[in-house]
Amino acid sequence: MTSRLSAIALNTFREAVRDRVLYNLILFALLLVASAPLFGQISIDIEHLVFVNVGLSSISLFGVIIAIFIGIGLVSKEIEKKTLYTILSRPVRRWEFIVGKYFGLMVTLVVNAALMTLGFYIALLVTSGKWTSADGRLLVPIYFAILEFLIMTAVTLLFSSFSTPIFSAIFAFAIFVIGTFGDDLRNFAGAAHGITKWFATATAYILPNFAPLNVIGQAAHNQPITGSLIVVNTLYALIYSAAVTAGSVLIFERRNLK
Amino acid sequence: MHAIEIQNLSKDYTVGFLRKQVRRALKALDLSVESGETFGFLGPNGAGKTTTLKLLMGLIFPSSGSAKILGQNYLDPEVKRRIGFLPEQPYFYDYLSAPELLDYYAQLSGVSPARRKQRIGALLERVGLGDVGRLQLRKFSKGMLQRVGIAQAIVHDPEVLFLDEPMTGLDPLGRYEVRELIQSLKDEGKTIFFSTHILSDAEALCDRVAIIHKGELRGVGVVNDLRSSVADKSEVIWQGAHALSAISSPPMEYHVTGDTVRATIASAGLDAFLENLRQQNARLVSVTPLQGTLEEYFLSKTTEHEAVRV
Numbered sequence: 405m406t407s408r409l410s411a412i413a414l415n416t417f418r419e420a421v422r423d424r425v426l427y428n429l430i431l432f433a434l435l436l437v438a439s440a441p442l443f444g445q446i447s448i449d450i451e452h453l454v455f456v457n458v459g460l461s462s463i464s465l466f467g468v469i470i471a472i473f474i475g476i477g478l479v480s481k482e483i484e485k486k487t488l489y490t491i492l493s494r495p496v497r498r499w500e501f502i503v504g505k506y507f508g509l510m511v512t513l514v515v516n517a518a519l520m521t522l523g524f525y526i527a528l529l530v531t532s533g534k535w536t537s538a539d540g541r542l543l544v545p546i547y548f549a550i551l552e553f554l555i556m557t558a559v560t561l562l563f564s565s566f567s568t569p570i571f572s573a574i575f576a577f578a579i580f581v582i583g584t585f586g587d588d589l590r591n592f593a594g595a596a597h598g599i600t601k602w603f604a605t606a607t608a609y610i611l612p613n614f615a616p617l618n619v620i621g622q623a624a625h626n627q628p629i630t631g632s633l634i635v636v637n638t639l640y641a642l643i644y645s646a647a648v649t650a651g652s653v654l655i656f657e658r659r660n661l662k
Numbered sequence: 663m664h665a666i667e668i669q670n671l672s673k674d675y676t677v678g679f680l681r682k683q684v685r686r687a688l689k690a691l692d693l694s695v696e697s698g699e700t701f702g703f704l705g706p707n708g709a710g711k712t713t714t715l716k717l718l719m720g721l722i723f724p725s726s727g728s729a730k731i732l733g734q735n736y737l738d739p740e741v742k743r744r745i746g747f748l749p750e751q752p753y754f755y756d757y758l759s760a761p762e763l764l765d766y767y768a769q770l771s772g773v774s775p776a777r778r779k780q781r782i783g784a785l786l787e788r789v790g791l792g793d794v795g796r797l798q799l800r801k802f803s804k805g806m807l808q809r810v811g812i813a814q815a816i817v818h819d820p821e822v823l824f825l826d827e828p829m830t831g832l833d834p835l836g837r838y839e840v841r842e843l844i845q846s847l848k849d850e851g852k853t854i855f856f857s858t859h860i861l862s863d864a865e866a867l868c869d870r871v872a873i874i875h876k877g878e879l880r881g882v883g884v885v886n887d888l889r890s891s892v893a894d895k896s897e898v899i900w901q902g903a904h905a906l907s908a909i910s911s912p913p914m915e916y917h918v919t920g921d922t923v924r925a926t927i928a929s930a931g932l933d934a935f936l937e938n939l940r941q942q943n944a945r946l947v948s949v950t951p952l953q954g955t956l957e958e959y960f961l962s963k964t965t966e967h968e969a970v971r972v
Contacts, residue, residue: 411769415755422757485753490814493719493747493824494770495739660722662675 408496409504416508417515420474435462455531456542456624459524464549464620466520467513468580471553474512475560476572478505479652483661492661499653506561506649513553521546538626544634548617551641555612556580558648565652566659579611586613612644663733665822665853666695666718670727673713673877687713688877690727695855695870697821700848702864702871702885703857706964710877711857712750715826719747731822743772746815750826750857752807756800760791760810763799764817771818781817789813789843805836812843816852823847825856829863841866865956873963880963888959894929895952898936902944909938926952 439458479502482488491501521543529535559579563572582589586608593604616637619629673688688710695701705711716722718729720737729736732744754763761782768778786792789809794802799810808828815823828844829837837860844867848854858864864871865885872882881888895914903921906912911934913925927935929951939946 407772408770411766415758415766419755419757486749486751487753487755489716489719489721489749490747490752490754490767491770492721493742493745494767494818495742495772496770497739658723661716662722 405500408500409507412491412496412501412504413508413511416478416505417511420470420509420512452532453624455528457620459527460542460545460549460620460623463517463520463524463546464552464618467517467549467553468556470516471509471513471556472560472573472576472580474509475557476564476569476576478509478561479564479656480567480569480572488661498657502561502565502649502653502656506557509557509561510554513557514550517546517550517553541626541629542623544629545618545620545623547634548619548637551637552614552617554641554645555583555614555648558645558652559612562648562652562655565656580614582607583612583614584618585615586611587615589613613640617641663697664694664730665697665699665732666693666701666855667730668693668714668718668727669729671714671717671724671729672726673710673717673722674725686877688717689879691874691879693872693879693882695853697853698851699869700844700854700867701856702868703855703874704859704861704864704871704960705857705874706859709874709964711859711874712826713877714874715747715749715824715857718824743818744820745822745824746818746820748811748815748823748825748828751831752811754799754807754810754814757798759796759798760786760794760802760813761796763810764813767814768817773818781819785813785817790839805832805839808832808836808840809843812840816847820852822853822855825854827858828856829858829860837863861956861960871956873960875964881959885956886953889954889956891954891959894954896927896929896932897924897948897950897952898927898932898939899924899947900939900944901947902939902942905939905942905944908942909935911935911938922947 479488482491488501492498525539528539556576560572560576563575567575589604589608589611590613593601593608596604616633619633622629668691671688671691672686675685675687676682677685691710691714703711703714713722717724718731718736720742731741734741755766758766764782764785765778768782773781783792786794789812791806791809791813794806799807802810812825812828815825825844828840832840841863844854844856848867854867856867868885870882870884871888873880883891898913900923901921903918903923906916906918906923911931913927913935916923916925932949936946936949
């Protein structure tokens with residue numbers, strides 16, 4: 405089982421690399437380097453703040469875009485091109501295929517985020533000219549971005565297991581946008597009445613809530629991020645993505661591959 | 663021992679959105695294939711050949727019935743270690759090279775790293791791709807891809823092979839090469855179940871064939887027996903060309919060389935014809951039943967309303 409999962413995950417990662425998906429890293433690095441002189445024009449107090457905000461937001465946004473962009477084709481492309489036929493005619497269980505694909509995309513996203521983080525820290529060092537202990541704490545929002553990728557990959561894979569790439573992309577992006585305003589949706593549900601309250605509450609708890617994962621502002625202002633938030637966010641992302649992946653498996657187990 | 667046993671296998675699809683209708687793609691198929699046999703699954707396009715293969719591979723689920731491969735339930739993962747599958751017009755991960763693709767598939771089939779290393783090079787040589795190196799599959803021709811397809815189907819040395827239209831879309835040379843490959847696998851004793859609508863391939867390779875049409879099994883048997891079942895003509899050779907003009911029911915066709923006549927006679931009227939010849943004092947040389955063709959049998963089973971004789 406481990407051998408099959410790792411083989412599928414490795415092949416998914418290899419596809420991303422060979423299809424030049426990671427070329428976005430070059431774009432990211434070029435953008436950061438090109439924009440570095442601009443930060444020097446800004447007053448010394450907010451130069452660091454703006455740079456951290458832009459850098460961390462880019463890491464998060466690029467990762468989510470890649471998760472959606474690759475995720476929508478993870479299953480549907482394999483069905484459309486019939487490559488799945490030669491996989492499932494081997495001793496590969498359907499759930500192994502889904503979970504292997506999930507891990508493969510996560511490896512891609514983590515490698516992507518790690519390389520972007522490296523570029524970000526190098527650019528940070530160049531612009532600020534020094535290294536402080538506060539800079540190390542910026543790893544927390546990057547870790548939270550990876551938790552966000554865990555959830556978005558699972559959500560996109562869920563849509564890919566039964567829908568076309570176009571619809572999967574639309575649904576996944578809509579869920580990302582709604583999830584970004586997850587706290588606002590919960591506040592709205594708390595204030596609403598009647599069927600609206602019921603509907604808003606159900607939506608708020610069924611859809612992912614990305615608001616607690618966005619601590620870029622806090623980190624940029626050097627405000628502390630509590631250990632309990634890290635634990636709660638980690639558990640939330642793991643449980644939510646596991647539940648959604650289980651849903652993908654349930655759908656895919658019953659699907660006729662016409 | 664049966665390598666493949668299909669029992670009452672059916673597949674229905676629901677079509678339409680508002681007015682849903684059930685379309686039966688496969689009707690209660692019962693079929694068995696002996697171990698070591700090369701079995702041709704013949705039928706026109708849309709007959710249900712690919713549906714049957716997809717069912718056997720677990721890609722779609724049956725509406726009723728089941729199957730056993732090598733004595734075990736066909737969905738058992740252990741069975742899948744012992745079978746190989748080549749889909750129709752296969753497409754492979756085109757960013758991989760042929761050795762990478764085979765290594766991936768072998769790993770999924772549970773082949774050990776040492777065995778993979780030893781087997782993949784030899785296998786590429788065998789299918790005539792020993793010199794492709796690290797070339798990505800996106801640069802392969804259709805014939806090369808088909809050979810990679812066969813290589814992936816046998817990379818784990820399976821006992822039973824399922825090939826869906828293995829010769830379709832290939833040029834004559836490509837077809838010859840693939841046919842030779844299948845022949846060599848047959849010589850190794852593999853059980854081969856292949857679907858095709860190219861009857862000459864089936865005639866050349868198969869021990870037995872089945873004809874499927876509109877999702878229904880129309881006939882199954884040894885190729886020679888099926889040919890004989892549609893053989894309704896005989897060739898008669900005699901000396902005495904004068905007898906031709908005096909025969910009451912003339913032959914379907916004939917050729918006269920000197921005093922020798924070679925004629926084709928419908929088997930139903932053969933006795934009366936021979937009696938005529940005797941009455942005209944013609945000297946009978948030979949009477950040979952003519953072999954029917956697989957095409958005639960195929961057409962007789964797939965043409966509606968009337969039996970066609972070519």
